[in-house]
Amino acid sequence: MDFYVNPHVKNMERIFPMQGRYDYQRYDMNENPEGLPHWFVQEVLAEITPAYLSIYPEPQRFIEKYAEFLQVRPENVTVTNGSDQAIRYLLQVFGQEGGDCVTVAPSFEMYWVNCKLLGINHIPISYEEDLSFDMEKLLDAITPKTNIVVLLNPNNPVGNAFSRDEVEAVVAKAEACGAVVIIDEAYHYFFDTTFLDLAISRPNVIVLRTFSKLFSLAACRIGTVIADPQIIHYVNNLKLTFDVNAIALKFAEHILDHPAMIHELISSEKEGRRWILRALTNLGYHVRRCEGNFIFIEPKNPAFEVARALEANKVLVKSWNSGDLSRFIRVSTGSKEAMEKFLDAFLEADS
Numbered sequence: 001m002d003f004y005v006n007p008h009v010k011n012m013e014r015i016f017p018m019q020g021r022y023d024y025q026r027y028d029m030n031e032n033p034e035g036l037p038h039w040f041v042q043e044v045l046a047e048i049t050p051a052y053l054s055i056y057p058e059p060q061r062f063i064e065k066y067a068e069f070l071q072v073r074p075e076n077v078t079v080t081n082g083s084d085q086a087i088r089y090l091l092q093v094f095g096q097e098g099g100d101c102v103t104v105a106p107s108f109e110m111y112w113v114n115c116k117l118l119g120i121n122h123i124p125i126s127y128e129e130d131l132s133f134d135m136e137k138l139l140d141a142i143t144p145k146t147n148i149v150v151l152l153n154p155n156n157p158v159g160n161a162f163s164r165d166e167v168e169a170v171v172a173k174a175e176a177c178g179a180v181v182i183i184d185e186a187y188h189y190f191f192d193t194t195f196l197d198l199a200i201s202r203p204n205v206i207v208l209r210t211f212s213k214l215f216s217l218a219a220c221r222i223g224t225v226i227a228d229p230q231i232i233h234y235v236n237n238l239k240l241t242f243d244v245n246a247i248a249l250k251f252a253e254h255i256l257d258h259p260a261m262i263h264e265l266i267s268s269e270k271e272g273r274r275w276i277l278r279a280l281t282n283l284g285y286h287v288r289r290c291e292g293n294f295i296f297i298e299p300k301n302p303a304f305e306v307a308r309a310l311e312a313n314k315v316l317v318k319s320w321n322s323g324d325l326s327r328f329i330r331v332s333t334g335s336k337e338a339m340e341k342f343l344d345a346f347l348e349a350d351s
């Protein structure tokens with residue numbers, strides 16, 4: 001039967017994440033391998049009453065609390081169904097069919113997926129073979145045809161971070177060319193530097209944050225956009241009325257009530273990452289320290305085979321079939337206990 005299908009959607013080939021991961025040790029998607037404390041989950045669940053479930057979600061209370069937490073104004077913030085949805089919204093609002101979106105490459109896949117779905121020209125600026133990045137190439141790629149520039153700070157999957165001078169040069173060039181700059185800070189807290197100050201002081205800078213990484217709520221799907229009120233207004237115009245669910249909002253609000261738990265999450269991951277890097281280095285492995293909650297390991301055997309052997313033992317890591325990253329496995333980091341478990345499995349798989 002002949003009916004119209006949006007050609008961008010028709011020609012897309014999506015690969016969705018593996019299902020059935022609950023029974024595995026999970027070091028493949030930069031989640032917290034262990035999750036939040038049990039007492040915390042119980043505390044939140046106690047507030048999810050039949051009445052609460054019967055009411056449409058009200059995000060404003062969360063937005064106000066979160067704005068105070070970040071020390072910005074509520075007008076600078078909107079909340080989305082994960083950063084995933086924020087990326088879609090931003091590309092819809094600021095991208096143009098046939099216009100350019102400049103990103104580093106490799107990068108988080110949803111940037112190129114959404115470019116393709118929306119008919120935006122994706123201009124990927126590749127890392128060098130040694131995984132360094134030539135910022136001049138990215139600056140040269142920003143032209144009057146550019147609508148959006150994307151920086152991930154730190155980057156996923158490469159794990160590097162950009163300096164303030166580099167980011168300011170990108171923002172200035174984008175401003176001169178009439179483009180917005182998205183700074184995706186999904187891995188903030190594992191790495192301290194932030195460009196939040198630019199998001200609230202410059203009209204074209206947008207910071208994205210997520211509750212899926214340090215805050216360990218990937219299942220809830222909650223992300224935030226922080227920017228000038230005008231940008232937030234445009235995103236809110238596009239938004240679905242109830243895109244973030246009330247259970248996610250409740251969990252996220254409670255996280256903000258527990259600064260000591262946040263501090264513990266940060267220090268526990270830092271300790272685990274330090275421990276695994278030292279242990280692997282002492283064992284003679286080449287490891288690449290990354291600025292997010294993940295590391296790269298160059299196994300003695302081919303990386304892809306080691307990933308397969310780990311999977312057979314119910315341990316998931318990220319690997320690549322080809323390209324500059326294919327000699328590595330990427331391993332999400334967590335507490336020292338989580339890393340000890342991983343190391344035992346890894347040494348067996350790479351024997």
Ligand SMILES: Cc1ncc(COP(=O)(O)O)c(C=O)c1O
Pocket residue numbers: 029030081082083084085108152155156184186187209210211212218221222223
């Ligand atoms: C850089 C980056 N941005 C955004 C996301 C998506 O996060 P969310 O779970 O909030 O959709 C990820 C997930 O891995 C990521 O690595």
